[in-house]
Amino acid sequence: MNVKKADLVIIGGGPAGMAAAIEASKNGIRDILILERENNLGGILHQCIHNGFGLHYFGEELTGPEYAWRFIDEVHARNISYYVETTVINFGPDKTITAINSQEGLFIIKPRAVVLAMGCRERTRGALNIPGTRPAGIYTAGLAQKFVNMEGFMPGKSVVILGSGDIGLIMARRMFLEGAQVKMVCELMPYSGGLNRNIVQCLEDFDIPLRLKHTVVAIHGKERLEGVTIAQVDEHRKPIMETCETVTCDTLLLSVGLIPENELTREAGIIVDRRTSGPVVNDCMETSMEGVFACGNVVHVHDLVDYVSREGARAGECAAAYITAEGDKAEGGEIQITAGKCVRYTVPQKIVPKGQKNIRLFFRVTDIFRKVKIVVKANGETVFERKRNKVTPGEMESLEIPGSILNSPTNVNELLVEVQNIEEGQ
Amino acid sequence: MLEKKTLICIICPVGCQIEVCRDDDNIRSISGYGCKRGKEYAISELLNPVRTITSTVTVRCGEHQVVPVKTDKPIPKHLITELMREINKCSIQAPVRMGDIVLQNVLNTGANIIATGNIPVLQQE
Numbered sequence: 018m019n020v021k022k023a024d025l026v027i028i029g030g031g032p033a034g035m036a037a038a039i040e041a042s043k044n045g046i047r048d049i050l051i052l053e054r055e056n057n058l059g060g061i062l063h064q065c066i067h068n069g070f071g072l073h074y075f076g077e078e079l080t081g082p083e084y085a086w087r088f089i090d091e092v093h094a095r096n097i098s099y100y101v102e103t104t105v106i107n108f109g110p111d112k113t114i115t116a117i118n119s120q121e122g123l124f125i126i127k128p129r130a131v132v133l134a135m136g137c138r139e140r141t142r143g144a145l146n147i148p149g150t151r152p153a154g155i156y157t158a159g160l161a162q163k164f165v166n167m168e169g170f171m172p173g174k175s176v177v178i179l180g181s182g183d184i185g186l187i188m189a190r191r192m193f194l195e196g197a198q199v200k201m202v203c204e205l206m207p208y209s210g211g212l213n214r215n216i217v218q219c220l221e222d223f224d225i226p227l228r229l230k231h232t233v234v235a236i237h238g239k240e241r242l243e244g245v246t247i248a249q250v251d252e253h254r255k256p257i258m259e260t261c262e263t264v265t266c267d268t269l270l271l272s273v274g275l276i277p278e279n280e281l282t283r284e285a286g287i288i289v290d291r292r293t294s295g296p297v298v299n300d301c302m303e304t305s306m307e308g309v310f311a312c313g314n315v316v317h318v319h320d321l322v323d324y325v326s327r328e329g330a331r332a333g334e335c336a337a338a339y340i341t342a343e344g345d346k347a348e349g350g351e352i353q354i355t356a357g358k359c360v361r362y363t364v365p366q367k368i369v370p371k372g373q374k375n376i377r378l379f380f381r382v383t384d385i386f387r388k389v390k391i392v393v394k395a396n397g398e399t400v401f402e403r404k405r406n407k408v409t410p411g412e413m414e415s416l417e418i419p420g421s422i423l424n425s426p427t428n429v430n431e432l433l434v435e436v437q438n439i440e441e442g443q
Numbered sequence: 444m445l446e447k448k449t450l451i452c453i454i455c456p457v458g459c460q461i462e463v464c465r466d467d468d469n470i471r472s473i474s475g476y477g478c479k480r481g482k483e484y485a486i487s488e489l490l491n492p493v494r495t496i497t498s499t500v501t502v503r504c505g506e507h508q509v510v511p512v513k514t515d516k517p518i519p520k521h522l523i524t525e526l527m528r529e530i531n532k533c534s535i536q537a538p539v540r541m542g543d544i545v546l547q548n549v550l551n552t553g554a555n556i557i558a559t560g561n562i563p564v565l566q567q568e
């Protein structure tokens with residue numbers, strides 16, 4: 018069997034994987050190998066031709082491809098090795114990676130550390146169970162985005178979009194600009210799953226209606242989609258049949274959520290969080306398997322690539338430290354972070370205290386709340402709080418808390434993050 | 444006539460809600476912005492709304508059929524449809540390098556259409 022050597026293997030060459038590779042290289046790791054399934058580095062960014070990337074990370078507004086090329090150029094400049102069109106087929110419990118590509122055939126690597134950066138995939142119609150026929154013309158929004166932006170053809174002329182996640186909103190504008198009639202965006206929830214700015218610049222700018230609390234209840238057409246029936250839903254998200262209306266269209270785009278791709282993670286026996294569908298990680302982005310780190314959308318679905326890159330860099334830095342320390346592990350136990358009132362999940366889920374200056378927490382709330390404060394409690398006592406005018410499940414929240422709260426006054430063994438009304442106080 | 448308007452700032456993902464009070468073309472007060480770029484956005488949004496447009500342009504003899512492009516400056520919102528027509532009329536020969544100008548001073552806006560990706564020439568095997 019073809020056996021390769023590397024200190025650090027990164028599975029996935031998208032924004033998370035590239036940031037991890039670059040940071041590990043900056044921290045002195047020379048023997049890095051990125052394994053990428055597609056034919057180039059950059060991942061999903063190549064089809065995200067709209068702008069709005071990089072405001073946090075580079076302080077300027079870039080399009081997806083421009084953002085990707087900044088990282089690709091740096092990977093090249095640092096001579097980091099990578100294989101494209103390479104699929105990892107097995108990830109063993111002892112960090113053994115089995116992969117395959119047309120040049121090398123089947124090969125095995127047993128690296129000292131691994132970064133999982135496989136990203137996520139779109140939820141499909143099958144996962145949603147829309148009744149009706151199965152005609153052509155139904156795509157996930159991301160697939161349509163690939164057709165239009167990378168292959169240069171339009172999937173249809175009149176479009177209904179189900180789901181108001183960011184890709185759905187962005188595709189509404191894109192299809193409109195390319196001359197399609199975009200009839201409406203339907204959203205099951207009473208709020209959009211996308212960023213506010215995208216509702217303004219993708220829908221309102223072009224008078225595309227957003228139907229909140231609406232869903233598609235039937236699909237019409239034999240060979241090609243001819244229309245859909247939509248209906249309003251009640252508070253239990255059940256369609257109200259009296260509100261049914263039929264909308265003619267030849268294309269239905271689904272933007273109904275993303276799922277982290279964790280088949281390899283599960284196969285390796287790494288613990289996966291049911292709320293995020295990604296591996297449980299500590300503040301070093303290390304998973305439940307020692308020396309295996311994870312970052313980006315494989316951990317939890319982000320709405321900003323800037324945060325993905327930051328998480329990737331953190332994973333790369335910690336993987337480098339792990340390799341350099343050769344198993345010299347930090348003393349002390351882990352602190353669990355609990356998602357408290359109105360918080361769906363936090364990432365990381367654990368902290369390994371070792372005198373860190375700051376800890377960055379990402380989390381999502383369960384509903385829209387206005388005029389609230391985010392409260393962090395250590396062993397039940399409030400140790401940190403931040404006001405927020407508005408928080409919504411569609412926008413990931415980020416919080417930087419000082420590391421000092423972990424050891425004052427006594428050793429902390431549980432942190433809790435919750436949302437409180439400002440008036441309510443304690 | 445005094446008119447109150449609520450805008451959502453689209454400059455960054457925070458999406459601040461900005462309240463503007465205007466008296467025809469005179470802006471009386473602006474509040475709610477999280478940073479000064481938001482204030483500038485609110486003023487421009489009322490007086491002359493602009494957008495950066497991204498799209499794709501057909502590539503001849505390239506590894507891909509299309510290259511992503513953008514306006515290198517925001518252009519007036521009312522010109523978007525016309526701009527898309529211009530973009531869809533043109534095509535470019537590979538190789539294309541990021542930053543290459545595809546259309547100069549498009550519609551006299553002072554903005555250029557520039558490539559935002561790299562497309563190498565298709566190698567015939």
Ligand code: SF4
Nearest residue numbers: 452455458459477481
């Ligand atoms: S006002 Fe500033 S912080 Fe608020 S959305 Fe606009 S650019 Fe962002």
